[in-house]
Amino acid sequence: MDRREFLETVAAGVATTPIVVRSGEVESGGAQAPAAPASPGTGPRLRESFNRGWRFARQSQGTGALGSFDRQNGEAAEVEPRFRNAYQPEYDDSSWDSINLPHTWNQFDSRDEAPGYWRGIGWYRKHFLLAGQYSGKRVFLEFEGASSVAEFWLNGRRVGEHKGGYTSFELEVSGDVKFGEAANLLTVKVDNLFRDTLPPTVKSDYTFYGGIYRDVWLRLVEPTYICEAIWLTPSVSESAARLEVRSRLVNQTPQAQDLTLVQEVLDPHGELVKRFSLPVQVPARQTVEVTQDGGALANPLLWSPDTPNVYRLRSSLRAGSRLVDTLENPLGFRWFKFDAQRGFILNGKRVQVQGTNWHQVYPGMGNALPNSRHARDMEIIRAMGVNFWRTSHYPHDPATIEASDRLGLMVWEELPVNKEIGDRREYTGNVLAMADEMIRRDRNHPCIIVWGIAGEVNAPLSVAKKVIGAVAARYRQLDPSRPVAMHEPRGEEIEALVDMVGLGVGKATDDKHRRFPNRPYLVAEYSVSTMGRGIYGGGAESEETACENHEKYLRQLN
Numbered sequence: 001m002d003r004r005e006f007l008e009t010v011a012a013g014v015a016t017t018p019i020v021v022r023s024g025e026v027e028s029g030g031a032q033a034p035a036a037p038a039s040p041g042t043g044p045r046l047r048e049s050f051n052r053g054w055r056f057a058r059q060s061q062g063t064g065a066l067g068s069f070d071r072q073n074g075e076a077a078e079v080e081p082r083f084r085n086a087y088q089p090e091y092d093d094s095s096w097d098s099i100n101l102p103h104t105w106n107q108f109d110s111r112d113e114a115p116g117y118w119r120g121i122g123w124y125r126k127h128f129l130l131a132g133q134y135s136g137k138r139v140f141l142e143f144e145g146a147s148s149v150a151e152f153w154l155n156g157r158r159v160g161e162h163k164g165g166y167t168s169f170e171l172e173v174s175g176d177v178k179f180g181e182a183a184n185l186l187t188v189k190v191d192n193l194f195r196d197t198l199p200p201t202v203k204s205d206y207t208f209y210g211g212i213y214r215d216v217w218l219r220l221v222e223p224t225y226i227c228e229a230i231w232l233t234p235s236v237s238e239s240a241a242r243l244e245v246r247s248r249l250v251n252q253t254p255q256a257q258d259l260t261l262v263q264e265v266l267d268p269h270g271e272l273v274k275r276f277s278l279p280v281q282v283p284a285r286q287t288v289e290v291t292q293d294g295g296a297l298a299n300p301l302l303w304s305p306d307t308p309n310v311y312r313l314r315s316s317l318r319a320g321s322r323l324v325d326t327l328e329n330p331l332g333f334r335w336f337k338f339d340a341q342r343g344f345i346l347n348g349k350r351v352q353v354q355g356t357n358w359h360q361v362y363p364g365m366g367n368a369l370p371n372s373r374h375a376r377d378m379e380i381i382r383a384m385g386v387n388f389w390r391t392s393h394y395p396h397d398p399a400t401i402e403a404s405d406r407l408g409l410m411v412w413e414e415l416p417v418n419k420e421i422g423d424r425r426e427y428t429g430n431v432l433a434m435a436d437e438m439i440r441r442d443r444n445h446p447c448i449i450v451w452g453i454a455g456e457v458n459a460p461l462s463v464a465k466k467v468i469g470a471v472a473a474r475y476r477q478l479d480p481s482r483p484v485a486m487h488e489p490r491g492e493e494i495e496a497l498v499d500m501v502g503l504g505v506g507k508a509t510d511d512k513h514r515r516f517p518n519r520p521y522l523v524a525e526y527s528v529s530t531m532g533r534g535i536y537g538g539g540a541e542s543e544e545t546a547c548e549n550h551e552k553y554l555r556q557l558n
Contacts, residue, residue, distance in 0.1 A: 045225070045325055046134075050141065050216040055096035055125045058105050059083060062120025063193070071202070073193045076120040086123050087153035087187040093125050104147075104211035106192075107366035117207050124188040124212055132180035137220040138252065139177045142170045144214035144398055146190050147367075148198060153187040163198055163430055165208070166394035166416065167437035170219075188212060196422030198430050200393065200454075204419060206359050213368040214397055223252045224259070224282065225325040229315040231444060232481065233333060238302065238347075241333040243274070243294035247315060251282035259319055261290055265331065266312040268301060273311075302347050303332035303446040305387040308408030310446065330405050332446020338483060338500050338520040340513075346410075353410075354385055357392035357525055360400075371399035378403035390487075390524055393418065393454040395438045404447035412485060412524065413442060414452030417471060421459040428470050435471060439478040448482065451475045452524075455487035455502065457494075464490070469497050487524040495519070505557050528553040 059080050063070040085091050103124075109117035130139070143150070147165030152158070154176040162169050178184050192210030195201070200208060227248040235242045243265070251257050258281050265274035276294050301309035311331040317324040336346045344353050358381065360367045360374070374397050381389060389404070390412040404411050415434050421427050442448050453471055457464045472484045487502035489495045495516075502524025503509045513521055531546040538544055 044222050044323060045327070046218075046220040047142075048218050050126070050128075050218045051101040053126060053128070054099050054101060054103070054212075055093045056099045056103060056105075057083070057086075057093070057096040057123050059121045059123075062118045064109070064116045064118040064120075070116075070119065071194055071196075073119075077191070077193055079121070079189075083121075083123055086125070086189075087158075088156050089183075089185045091125075096123075096125065101216055102211075102213045102368035102370065104209045104213045104366040104368040106207060106209040106211070107364060107368060110207045110361075110366070111363060117209075119192050119194065119208070119210065121189060121191045121193075122210055124190065126186045128184050128186070129181065130177060130179045130184065134220055135179040136223065138172065138174045138223055138225065140170050140172050140174075140219040140221070141186070142168070142217040142219055143212065144168045144216070146188070146212045146214075147210050148192050148208065149190070149195070150212075151189045153185075155185055164434045164437070165192065166396075167434045168214075168395075168398065168441050169437055196420050197426040199427070199434075200416040200418065201420040201422070204393070206393070207361070207366070209361075209367045211368065213366070215371070222324055224257050224317070224319075225250055226261075226315055226317055226327045227287065228440065229263075229313065229327055229329060229444075231313055231329065231331050233335075236300065236302075236333050236335045236347075238299070240296040240298055241300040242296050245292045245294060245313065245315070247290045247292070248287055249280065249282050249290060249317065250287045252285060254284050256284050257282045257319065259317055259324065261292065262316040262318060263292055263294060264314040264316070265294070265297065266314060268309045268311060270312075273297065297333070300333040303334040303405075303408075304346055305351065305408035305410065308406060309333075310405050313444075329444040330402075330446065331444070332405065334446060336449060338522070340518050340520045351387070353388045353522070355388035355390060355412075355523075356381060356386050357390045358396075359392060360396055369397070371397070374399040375403040378407055378409060382407045382409055388412070388449075390414065390452065392525070395434075395442070398441065401442055401445050401447060405445050409447055410449045411445075411447045412450040412452045413438065413448055414454050414485075414487075415471070416454050417467065418454040418456045419458050421457065421463055421467060424463050424466060428467050431467070431471055432474050435474045436478065439475070443479050450485045450500065451479065451482050452502075453484070453486040453498065455489060455524075457490065461491060461493065464494055465497065468494055472497050483520075485522070485524070505553070523557060526553060526557075 061075040063073060063076045105122050106117050145166060150162045152160045152171060154173050157176055159173055159176055160171045190211060192208050227250045229245055229247045232244040233241055234244060245263050247261060260277050261280050262277040264272055267273045274297055276292060278292050280290050282288050303309050313329045313331040316326045334347055339345050342350055344351050362369055362373055378400055388410040391414055393414060394416045395413055415431060417431055475484045483499035485500040485502060486498045489501060495501045500520045500522055502522050504526050505523055509521060528549045530541060531543055532541040535542045
């Protein structure tokens with residue numbers, strides 16, 4: 001079976017609505033072709049879109065009269081009788097809606113006249129086949145985002161749960177999937193219910209949509225594979241850049257494997273400019289970590305807003321002449337510092353930060369945006385003169401980060417640690433897991449400049465200090481190359497836990513900077529105007545007054 005036939009099998013499966021895939025096009029009543037994979041399946045590794053041919057049904061009971069103000073889930077948290085066996089293969093889903101991902105059940109809630117938005121439980125099912133020739137490979141399902149708690153069953157067996165609506169994650173289902181002509185059934189139960197131990201918790205300036213609202217991928221690899229490859233640049237200058245690569249290799253076979261780990265650096269034009277390798281033995285059923293010193297690369301093309309030069313790091317695992325696995329990551333050479341007196345220094349020069357905050361929503365789509373819409377929004381942001389954006393207030397779709405690399409948009413990426421905090425230990429455990437997922441996914445992107453914390457925490461100081469301290473420590477443990485920042489820490493004891501503080505413009509911030517001259521401050525957010533929807537002609541909530549207030553604040557900021 002070639003790659004095209006593999007994709008046909010994955011996409012069509014035994015879905016009720018037939019989808020025929022040929023030569024990268026989709027025929028399904030005029031449906032749009034799926035976006036090309038970010039890392040296409042080449043060699044022994046296959047990675048294909050898993051977005052098409054799903055079934056969906058939403059439960060009847062939900063909260064929503066008060067939207068995100070609701071703190072009591074009541075009946076909305078219970079599995080209704082008609083869904084109690086929805087994870088079983090024999091369950092009849094023929095009456096469910098036929099959908100493709102990304103998908104949310106809230107796409108119109110925030111656009112209508114009714115206050116609030118629906119929060120409850122939704123169910124997804126996908127029937128699929130995997131060709132027999134892939135038997136023996138390891139099988140992973142990659143979810144870029146499911147909001148906000150997801151539970152998974154494959155062929156009737158529970159295979160996992162994920163908490164957190166904004167971080168990407170994966171499930172290995174190798175032991176439960178069937179190959180050949182036997183049908184597989186994946187069932188996903190998703191809810192966007194209130195939990196005071198899972199951020200974001202309560203009412204904020206955005207809607208907590210529900211659903212599998214980002215892409216899903218199917219990945220097949222050999223039993224021995226590259227789990228991850230991380231690049232570091234211990235030193236960078238215009239004349240030379242040192243490169244170090246840290247990899248994790250997994251061997252799930254019963255025999256030790258003698259392998260060669262090859263690293264290749266491709267410049268922004270796709271030309272090979274550096275290659276280095278290392279022999280490595282991976283014991284049976286073990287994971288090993290390998291560090292490779294790539295030496296210096298002469299005269300690197302630097303990454304910046306004006307020169308967004310993105311290299312590629314291609315990591316390959318070989319057994320003799322046989323290619324076992326390959327993995328590609330973006331790579332960028334730059335050095336930077338937030339100087340408390342001089343401002344932001346990038347590649348030895350001061351760069352004026354011109355920033356914005358952005359949410360992952362669009363009219364009529366909710367947060368279930370296609371990658372093309374994400375990329376277009378980044379292009380619009382860059383075109384209006386922005387060189388820096390904050391992922392308010394959560395990790396965004398991978399497409400936005402990939403576009404930021406390409407466009408030269410520097411990124412403050414953050415977790416939604418703000419507002420209410422329930423049980424501190426459970427809350428902290430959930431946030432630390434989210435931190436692992438955020439940094440593991442995006443630390444190889446040169447556009448990421450700051451790891452952030454949303455801020456404005458509504459909790460006693462003793463609780464806030466422990467939570468923020470734990471998150472900041474985890475950030476530094478996972479990636480000490482980038483500073484930790486927080487918007488509105490609400491107290492100098494919290495400010496002391498992070499490397500950079502986000503505050504508004506005014507005398508209080510100026511006074512604070514004089515008292516802490518070595519602490520960088522940045523305007524991470526400001527709200528100087530409130531307006532009603534479509535109110536014109538002057539007045540307190542009109543568009544005109546809002547624009548006037550905005551311009552006054554910008555003059556003060558400048």
